[in-house]
Amino acid sequence: MALLSMIVRKMTQNKWLELSLLIGLVITVGLVSSIPTYTEAILSRMLVKELEASKLSSYPGTMNMRFTYIGVNNAEQRIKQMKTNEQFMQNKVLPLIPVDLLERTSDLTTSAFDLSSELPPPPNEKKKVYRTSLATVKDLEQHIKLVDGRMPADKPVDGVYEVLVTEKGLNNLHTVLDSVFVFEDVNKTKVRVKPVGIMTKKDDDDLFFLSPDLGGFTNSLVMNSDVLDREFIQTQRLLVNSNSWHIVPKYEDLELRNIDRYLQAAEVLKAQVKSNYHYTLEAQYVEVIERYFKSSENLRVLMWSLNVPVLAMLGLYVFMVSNLITNRQKNEIAVLRSRGAARWQIMLSYLVEYTLLGAVAVAAGPPLGLFLTKVLGSSNGFMSFVKRSGIRVHLNSEVYVYAAAAAVIALIVMLVPVIFATKTTIVGHKQQMARMQQTPFWHKLFLDVIALAVSLYGLRVFHERMKTLQTLGLDNEALHIDPLQFAVPALFILGGGMLLLRVYPYFLRLIYWIGRRWWPPSMYATLIQVGRSSAGYQFLMVFLMMTIATGMFSASAARTINHNSEDRIRYASGADVVLQANWPNDKPPEMPGGGPQQQAAVTLTKPVIHYSEPPFEPYTKLAGVESTAKVLIHDNASYSTEEGSGSAKLIGIDSDEFGQTAWFRDGLLDYSFYDYLNLMAAAPNAVLISKTLADEEQLKAGDTIWVGWEGIDMQPFMVYAVVDYFPTFNPNPRDAETPAPKLIVGSRLQIQTYLSLEPYQVWLKLKPGASVNDLYRDIEDKNLGIVDITDMKSKLSTAKSDPFLMAVNGTLTLGFIISLVISFAGFLLYWTLILRGRMLQNGIMRAMGLSLRQLIGMLTVEQLLTSGAAIVIGLVTGLTTSRLFVPLFQNAFDAKKLVPPFRVMVDPIDSIRIYIFVGSTILIGLAILGYMLSRLKIHQAIKLGED
Structure with missing residues (x-):
């Protein structure tokens, strides 16, 4: 209890530091607790998106289970098995489904029987017999409506059982409502039935039914479930042929934390299917979820890796503050050691103190992480937030495990300065105070060189990996994403900053030497103070450098990922809107069916299709359109050269209109994109070819290439230039076995004149701020015959809500904000403590005649030489790190889709934000320090020194 009381008093005396x-x-x-929370929320959102995007034949997440009683001839055994199946679904499957069910359907079908009309057939005609069965679905009445007739009675009427049929089923029976039919049951007893109503779905999108058009009831007579069970099943007059269950969960509520139970339900059903061939299972969502798990692992690794620099910075902050606390108490520690206190006793007191702080952090940290996760869920880009439905977040045991682990690691970091402090005796402590000019331990151990070496090695490994991915056409799942590839930027920042700080004392000496004849006394005093105490400032400088560089890196990484994602969409689209009009033609109608011989004959005599070009002027006058272009694209054109022949993608353009309409990023080609278009405009037979085609056929500018396609004679064109990229063209191979795609770009008029007139696409560039919805309405109002339309803005909007980009933007935004906040707090804390520690020195200077203005000037120069230098080093290190290591994020994308190539982006807005923040921090710091100096009483400072 005495130890705890002493710890509380000590914490109270250093309340601001504590x-x-x-x-x-x-x-x-x-932050640590927000990572699993945010990861789970993003992955849950990603799961829902995957299910929505999957082109399944049924509603996402639906499972269908059917049991067919084949080979079970005994009616009692079938009834017993039916009850067993019902219990199996009720007790083992449904309890595993973790979300509410939108629908749960259970149906039953009897064995087929011969059905015939009760009335005798007309003369000279045979009696018609129809093969059908009785079927029932629980709660069917709530989901159907009658097209004609009435609902069946719940008991026989005059010995006749009433049933429902579909309109198609009634037509198959070639009858009308209220016609009586008969069939024989198992006991050869005649049973009379009659259709009394024609049913159809009440709602077209009702999930209650398996088939969209009630196709499952076409060959069945639908009877009331109680009547069928009471009159035919339990009495064993008819055998049960099959019964099935149709389960539709509310897939939007599926989350990462409950998906295992949902998969377990599918596994239980799969095991039942394997154990008995009478069972069949349809659960297409399982394959979607399995694919999701593969991509979710990459996203999980990426989320943790993105936070490595921020976590390292926070660890540095905790270490810095605990080091400040320890330094202020070194004299007390030395006194305790000299009076016989053991090291473990001193360590125990600090362990208890920091454990109390850690316990408070574990209690308050997860709710803070939950709040941060909710805020980041509305991110629409880096440092951009919009009003959208929040992501679902939860605090669970895993979050608190991570929070406790973070607190334990922080506790170890905080105890490191104490370990070193307890080694020092009171004599050693006085010696250290007298020798302020010491070499930092990281310079002695060359940790800066080691960190740089490791980070540069990681950079080399990354480049080799990306070269393999792009050469072989592999995807990002072919090679494992190594978390070290994302941790090495933090090492580079730390190593690069410490390396620059290694030469920092020489920089101070240079400044001193340059102005030694002109510096005023205050400047001399500042240079001497900083030069002799450089070791005391270096930790602050490392911290500031780390935070600024981390913020710069986070901003650059987010901007790069966002811009490159948008560039890929723009490049693949080609223009704001791409239309494909319907061209009148003389194409013969396709013949249904036909065997291989018939198809071969059709192929041999395939005629040339003639097209009529529709008017183009209406497209130029659509709402919001700035420019238009005709673009002819033939994906499988043929070419021939002196070296060989093959197939390539052929694009025909009008160079002037195309240049005004198409989107193309600067810097992708050796010269300006418009210079290449001008080359084509000068000669009608000029073509541009891709580098893949030029390399394979050994072509160069000035060579002749013959171009055509199936059924069209080849015509000669002249190669004017070789290009690496062109709008919509992806030069990367699809896989290791497929050759790289090839491209030929020529004049559309030349191609249509000398080859063939074929339908072209209409590319539209919209005016700034133009609405795509207005364009769509105008197209509809003008009744333009459009068979296909793609919209770039819609794709960009969809991409912004992509879970992957949301995760990256949210995480990096959080890292950027935390970097700025922590650097501000660390800066003010450090300088406030330094000023308090030098009250005697400042009081003596004031007593010697220095004015308050001169003293503030000295502190300003001191800040510029320390904090200012650290900030400049941080900006340089952050920019260098971004240029070198931001391309690491290519590993998170499919190498085949990295077109145009990854380009590092540094948005001036982010730099301006950092400059404003840094300037504000220094000004606020100077204002606080100036206020503290203005309240300094000279006699109190000198008396404090005497005490």
Whole structure:
């Protein structure tokens, strides 16, 4: 109890430092706990998106189970098995489904029997016999409506059982309602039935039914479930042929934390199917979820990796504050050691102190992480938030496990300065105070060189990996995403910053030497103070450098990923809107069916199709259109050269209109994109070819290439230039076995004149701020015959809500904000403590005649030489790190889709934000320090020194 009382008093005496340390701990624990929370929320959203995007034949998440009683001839055994199946679904399957069910359908079908009309057939005609069965579905009445007739009675009427039929089923029976039919049951007893109503679905999109058009009831007579069970099943007059269950869960509520139970339900059903061939199972969603798990692992690794620099920065902050606390108490520690206190006793006191702070952080951190996750769920880009439905987040045991682990690691980090401090005796402590000019331990151990070497090695490994991916056409799942490939930027930032700080003392000496004849006394005093105490400033400088560089790296990474994702969509689309009009033609109608011989004959005599070009002017006058272009695209054109022949993608353009309409990123080609278009405009027979085609056929500018396609004679064109990229053209191979795609770009008029007139696409460029909806309405109002339309803006909007981009933007935005906040807190804390520690020195300078203005000037220069230098180093290191390591994020994308190539982006807005923040931080710091100096009483400072 005495130890706890002493710890509380000590914490009270250093309340501001303890509060700063607690804030750092809470933010650290909150960030760590937000990672699994945010990851789970994003992955849950990703799961729902995957299910929605999957082209399944049924509603996403639907499972259908059917049992067919084949080989079970005994009626009692069938009834017993039916009850067993019902219990199996009720007790083992349905309890495993973790979400509400939109529908749960159970149906039953009897064995087929021969049905015939009760009335005798007309003369000279045979009696018609129809093969059908009785069927029933629980709660069917709530989901159907009658087209004609009435609902069946719940008991026989005059010995006749009433049933429902579909309109198609009634037509198959060649009868009308209220016609009586007969069939024989198992006991050869005649049973009379009559259709009394024609049913159809009440709602077209009702999930109650398996088939959209009630096709499952076409060959069945639908009877009331109670009547069928009471009159035919339990009395064993008819055998049960099959019964099935149709389960439709509310897939939007599926989350990562409950998906295992949903998969377990499918596994239980699969095991039942394997154990008995009478069972069949349809659960297409299982394959979707399995694919989802593969991509979710990559996203999980990426989420943790993105936070490595921020976590390292927070660890550095915690270490810095705990080091400040320890340094202020080194004299007390040395006194305790000199009076016989053991090291473990001193360590125990700090362990208890920091454990108390850690416990508070574990309690407050997860709710903070939950709040951060909710805020980040509305991210629409880097440092951009919109009003959208929030993501679902939860606090669970896993979150608190991560929070506790973060607190334990932080506790170890905080105890490191204490370990070193307890080694020092009171004599050693006084010696250290007298020798302020010490070499930092990271310079002695060359940790900066080691960190740089490891990070550069990781960069080399990355480049080799990306070369393999792009050469072989592999995807990002072919090679495992190594978390170290995302952790090495933090090592590079730390190593690069410490390396620059290694030469920092020489920079101070250079400044001193340059102005030694002109510096005023205050400047001399500042240079001497900074030069002799450089070791004391270097930790602050490392911290500031790390935070600024991390913020710069986070901003650059987010901007790069967002811009490159948008560039890929723009490049693949080609223009804002791409239309394909319906061209009148003389194409013969396709013949239904036909065997191989018939198809071969058709192929041999395939005629040339003649097209009529529709008017083009209406497209130029559509709402919001700035420019239009005709673009002819033939995906499988043929070419021939002196070296060989093959197939390539042929694009025909009008160079002037195409240049005004198409989107193309600068810097992809050796010269301006418009220079290549001007080359084509000068000669009608000029073509541009892709580098893949030029390399394979050894072509160069000036060579002749013959171009055509099936049924069209080849015509000569002249190669004017070789290009690596062109709008919509992807030069990357699809896989290792497929050759790289090839491209030929020529004049559309030349191609249509000398080859053939074929339908072209209409590319539209919209005016700034133009609405795509207005364009669609105008197309509809003008009744333009459009067979296909793609919209770039819709694709961009969809991409922004993509779970992957949301995760990246949210995480990097959080890292950027935390970097700025922590650097501000660390800056003010450090300088406030330094100023308090030098009250005697400042009081003496004031007593010697220095004015308050001169003293503030000295502090300003001191800040510029320390904090300012650290900030400049941080900006340089962050920019260098971004240029070198932001391309690491290519590993998170499919190499085949990295067109145009990855380009590092540094948005000036982010740099301006950092500059404004840094300037504001220094100004606020100077204002606080100036206020503290203005309240300094000279006699109190000198008396404090005497005490």
